[in-house]
Amino acid sequence: MVTSPVRTQGFRRSERLHWPQQKSPPNVSLFALPLVLPATHLFGTDGIRGKAGDFLSADLALHVGFWAGKVLLSLASVPGPVILGQDSRNSSDMLAMALSEGLTLAGLEVWNLGLCPTPSVAYLTGITDAVGGVMISASHNPPEDNGIKFFSSEGTKLPSALQKQIEAGLRAQRGPAILSQVQGESYQRPELLQGYVQSLWRPLQSVDLQGMRIVLDLAWGACVQLAEQVFAQLGAEVICLHDQPDGDRINVNCGSTHLDSLKQAVHQHSADMGFAFDGDADRVMAVDAQGRVVDGDYILYFWGQSLRQAQKLPGDLIVATVMANLGFERAWQQLGGKLVRTKVGDQYVQEEMLSSKAMLGGEQSGHILSHHYSLTGDGMLTALHLASLVRQSGFSLAELVDQSFQTYPQLLRNVRVEDRERRLNWQECDALNNAIALAQAAMGDQGRILVRASGTEPVIRVMVEAADTEVAEYWTSELVSAVKQHLAVA
Numbered sequence: 001m002v003t004s005p006v007r008t009q010g011f012r013r014s015e016r017l018h019w020p021q022q023k024s025p026p027n028v029s030l031f032a033l034p035l036v037l038p039a040t041h042l043f044g045t046d047g048i049r050g051k052a053g054d055f056l057s058a059d060l061a062l063h064v065g066f067w068a069g070k071v072l073l074s075l076a077s078v079p080g081p082v083i084l085g086q087d088s089r090n091s092s093d094m095l096a097m098a099l100s101e102g103l104t105l106a107g108l109e110v111w112n113l114g115l116c117p118t119p120s121v122a123y124l125t126g127i128t129d130a131v132g133g134v135m136i137s138a139s140h141n142p143p144e145d146n147g148i149k150f151f152s153s154e155g156t157k158l159p160s161a162l163q164k165q166i167e168a169g170l171r172a173q174r175g176p177a178i179l180s181q182v183q184g185e186s187y188q189r190p191e192l193l194q195g196y197v198q199s200l201w202r203p204l205q206s207v208d209l210q211g212m213r214i215v216l217d218l219a220w221g222a223c224v225q226l227a228e229q230v231f232a233q234l235g236a237e238v239i240c241l242h243d244q245p246d247g248d249r250i251n252v253n254c255g256s257t258h259l260d261s262l263k264q265a266v267h268q269h270s271a272d273m274g275f276a277f278d279g280d281a282d283r284v285m286a287v288d289a290q291g292r293v294v295d296g297d298y299i300l301y302f303w304g305q306s307l308r309q310a311q312k313l314p315g316d317l318i319v320a321t322v323m324a325n326l327g328f329e330r331a332w333q334q335l336g337g338k339l340v341r342t343k344v345g346d347q348y349v350q351e352e353m354l355s356s357k358a359m360l361g362g363e364q365s366g367h368i369l370s371h372h373y374s375l376t377g378d379g380m381l382t383a384l385h386l387a388s389l390v391r392q393s394g395f396s397l398a399e400l401v402d403q404s405f406q407t408y409p410q411l412l413r414n415v416r417v418e419d420r421e422r423r424l425n426w427q428e429c430d431a432l433n434n435a436i437a438l439a440q441a442a443m444g445d446q447g448r449i450l451v452r453a454s455g456t457e458p459v460i461r462v463m464v465e466a467a468d469t470e471v472a473e474y475w476t477s478e479l480v481s482a483v484k485q486h487l488a489v490a
Helices: 028-032 058-075 092-105 118-127 160-172 190-204 227-232 260-268 296-309 326-334 346-356 379-393 397-402 420-424 430-446 469-486
Strands: 048-051 082-086 110-115 132-136 145-151 186-188 213-217 237-241 273-277 284-288 317-321 338-342 360-362 368-370 410-416 447-453 459-466
Touching: 058 092, 058 132, 058 145, 058 160, 082 092, 082 118, 092 110, 092 132, 092 145, 092 186, 110 118, 110 190, 118 132, 118 145, 118 190, 118 379, 145 160, 190 227, 190 379, 213 227, 213 260, 227 237, 227 379, 237 260, 260 273, 260 284, 273 379, 284 296, 284 379, 284 397, 296 317, 296 326, 296 360, 296 368, 296 379, 317 326, 317 346, 326 338, 338 346, 346 360, 346 368, 368 379, 379 397, 410 469, 430 447, 430 459, 430 469, 447 469, 459 469
Parallel strands: 082 110, 082 132, 110 186, 213 237, 213 273, 317 338, 317 360
Antiparallel strands: 048 145, 132 145, 273 284, 360 368, 410 459, 447 459
16 A cells, blocks of 8 residues: 555644534434434445435434444554545535534544545555545535445445445444444545545646547536636646536436536537536536537447457456447447446446456446546546547547447436335335336347336436337337336336
8 A cells, every 4th residue: 555645734623523503412312312314225336315304314423433443443454534525515524523523433534535536435445555545425416416435445336235234234233333342533635635636637748638628527526627728738728617516406407417508508618528527526528619528338349459459458358347238339349349238337347347347438428447547437537548549549539439339329317215124125126127028028139128126315216229210219218107106106
């Protein structure tokens, strides 16, 4: 483990975080209060996520912080701090204070970065002697939601086994928790973020983006204080949208899941390309000069080609998820490459990459992992490297898209299912399984169907991919109706 030079900087005790409206930390009696937990797993595919103030309360965050602190301390050979960051949601300050208090009651010191992208927490956790990292964000979810993501001391997502240990502590607690004899303190450390920014520039020192006009949609979220300087430093002319921290509007009709405003701005400013980040900036979607969406499949294809030509892609292997388009898979195979699919979720992509020693992987949604540069998904890093390879190719992004592959029509619909038990156990519904089997038999090898419960939102996702658009539309409609009829009823 490399200790960062910034680790030697002194703490400013005047900046210690305090529990809201209290002169001293909460006492042990708070831990004796009953804690309401869901009957099913607390952790989803990307940490803990839910409606802030309801499911995701300050009380829950306090307890989670305490038990996470106990687990992280048990793994540390030498006690170190926990790196804490947050996005711009209105509830993030409240959850940061509660989590911080729980972590310090467990005996840990907390370094609070404040507003920052998720990958900055992962990076700084990995290069310092921190015992772990925590990010408060619900990623692309609407403003009323929030979430808690944990990172290991290496800067990777906390393994599911350790998440289960945290949850076991929460569920087993019946009386007052046993607090650490030595309680930690929390400090504001936003200056550490410049080390993260330098890490983005370091592998691109020879790259000059001068003459490129790039639009950035920052989604009123976590990267609003960093993204413009990151691109401008490499010479690009940068135009920013939604570039202030706004907890009421984060992800609302903007960012990586709502690309209309980015398309309009790219056209209006005659830009070479545009990038839209999600609320915590760990994923990115691109738009070319013609307004076409360049999603994670295209990014993997272009980056894969570049790495393959440089002989930096072992086995010509890319790891993607079941959502990856068939057009991308077949085009990559025609180049002699290999594509391995996993379940949806960057943690599954990461697990497969580590298992197979793959260096490039990601999701169609724009969550890309390149182990050459980072062990976690990073929207700004991905965008910088895509802009760089476009410059080095001698073609425009639009020309690269024209030369790449034709996607199969792929329709994705979300059906809201509030009943958590019914949603997570949808595979037990015989009527829905019969509808899926009928659709699969009808399409044969000319299409694919994927029905799954979201790990981040209260929805069932229905994806139908087919060579013929009308076929895809028909079976999407049929399956959405089946989900509504058999799962979404009151």
